[in-house]
Amino acid sequence: MKLAYDIRKTYLENYQSGPDLPKPTASSLVREQKDFFGTKIDSRLGIAAGLLLNSKWLLAYADLGYDLLTYKTVRSAYRPCYPPPNWVFIESDADHPETRVTALEQLPTDPLQTSSSVCFGMPSMDPDTWRQDIVQIRNRLPSGKALIVSVVGTPNSETAPERQIETLAKDFAQCAEWAVDAGAQVVEANFSCPNVCTKEGSIYMDPNLSRTIAEQIKARIPKVPLLIKAGNFPDSSTLGDFLKATDDFVDGIALLNGMSREVRHRDGRPVYGVDKLTAGILGRMVHKTAIAKVRQAVQTIEEFDLSLKILAVGGVSCPNDIQDFLDAGADAIMLGSAPMYIPHLAEEAKQALPDL
Numbered sequence: 001m002k003l004a005y006d007i008r009k010t011y012l013e014n015y016q017s018g019p020d021l022p023k024p025t026a027s028s029l030v031r032e033q034k035d036f037f038g039t040k041i042d043s044r045l046g047i048a049a050g051l052l053l054n055s056k057w058l059l060a061y062a063d064l065g066y067d068l069l070t071y072k073t074v075r076s077a078y079r080p081c082y083p084p085p086n087w088v089f090i091e092s093d094a095d096h097p098e099t100r101v102t103a104l105e106q107l108p109t110d111p112l113q114t115s116s117s118v119c120f121g122m123p124s125m126d127p128d129t130w131r132q133d134i135v136q137i138r139n140r141l142p143s144g145k146a147l148i149v150s151v152v153g154t155p156n157s158e159t160a161p162e163r164q165i166e167t168l169a170k171d172f173a174q175c176a177e178w179a180v181d182a183g184a185q186v187v188e189a190n191f192s193c194p195n196v197c198t199k200e201g202s203i204y205m206d207p208n209l210s211r212t213i214a215e216q217i218k219a220r221i222p223k224v225p226l227l228i229k230a231g232n233f234p235d236s237s238t239l240g241d242f243l244k245a246t247d248d249f250v251d252g253i254a255l256l257n258g259m260s261r262e263v264r265h266r267d268g269r270p271v272y273g274v275d276k277l278t279a280g281i282l283g284r285m286v287h288k289t290a291i292a293k294v295r296q297a298v299q300t301i302e303e304f305d306l307s308l309k310i311l312a313v314g315g316v317s318c319p320n321d322i323q324d325f326l327d328a329g330a331d332a333i334m335l336g337s338a339p340m341y342i343p344h345l346a347e348e349a350k351q352a353l354p355d356l
């Protein structure tokens with residue numbers, strides 16, 4: 001298996017070198033364009049926040065046929081990445097199936113069955129750097145594609161407790177405004193991160209907080225479509241409350257982020273260090289859960305006549321997985337980890353699913 005992101009190297013090394021990718025193979029098929037929040041796109045297939053670290057990564061994957069391109073989550077100030085390892089392939093732990101996974105010592109052999117875990121800590125370049133980089137993307141991104149920029153607010157530990165929510169919401173809104181000024185066609189506010197312990201990692205679990213922050217962001221970018229990235233809801237009522245609470249200010253939900261699990265070596269040692277026992281798991285292991293959550297979300301949207309669109313994320317590595325999400329009612333399909341080790345997936349999917 002050849003990897004576009006070198007998991008033995010640091011985030012910064014990967015950021016600087018860009019992806020190690022093959023050339024596009026398929027001649028571009030003439031396709032009927034779709035509408036994505038006002039932008040004409042060649043397909044409803046894209047890459048979720050994560051793999052596209054900067055313009056080098058984003059434009060290289062655009063060339064391979066991915067049409068909805070999400071710039072990895074950025075912040076209002078520089079934040080270093082956790083030290084490596086940041087990305088580890090995994091298998092299930094038969095003794096603790098619900099809580100733990102085991103790191104593979106070697107690369108997996110079957111890309112279609114692969115799962116992995118990530119623990120980056122939502123790093124960010126300083127705003128001047130990512131804003132200039134986004135300008136470059138908009139100057140060079142071909143038509144038929146849409147640029148989504150993922151943003152997150154950063155809590156300020158020095159803020160008085162009664163002002164913390166307001167400060168966090170303002171920080172989200174500031175990042176969103178900068179992203180739009182630089183050229184984002186759609187903004188995604190990340191309300192979930194399985195490896196961040198501070199408030200910004202689990203906002204989606206609190207419907208009122210989600211609504212408050214979404215309202216502030218929307219007020220700052222009233223003309224630009226706003227998405228929220230959510231994590232794995234524990235039950236349908238929490239998911240339903242979240243959708244109903246955010247519907248007034250939000251245009252779509254990206255569902256779902258990596259699911260939180262302890263990641264350990266076979267001998268029990270924690271892979272990411274004793275202070276980071278859990279990380280987000282991705283790939284094959286999360287696909288069934290993601291389908292169920294997308295289906296629940298679509299049912300709630302229909303039942304309560306909400307206007308949200310659903311961007312389905314989780315465990316897609318072949319056209320059948322995409323079809324699962326289309327059958328569940330998703331409006332767009334986003335890939336997280338698979339394009340790293342199956343870079344030609346967009347070309348394959350577009351051949352297999354002409355209406356994608």
Ligand SMILES: Cc1cc2nc3c(=O)[nH]c(=O)nc-3n(C[C@H](O)[C@H](O)[C@H](O)COP(=O)(O)O)c2cc1C
Binds near residue numbers: 051282335
């Ligand atoms: C390398 C990597 C980094 C990620 N970083 C982010 C991030 O910064 N923000 C975010 O919302 N999701 C992030 N994710 C999660 C993905 O967007 C997606 O939700 C997750 O990978 C599940 O999809 P998958 O099963 O197709 O991989 C990251 C994923 C990967 C692979």
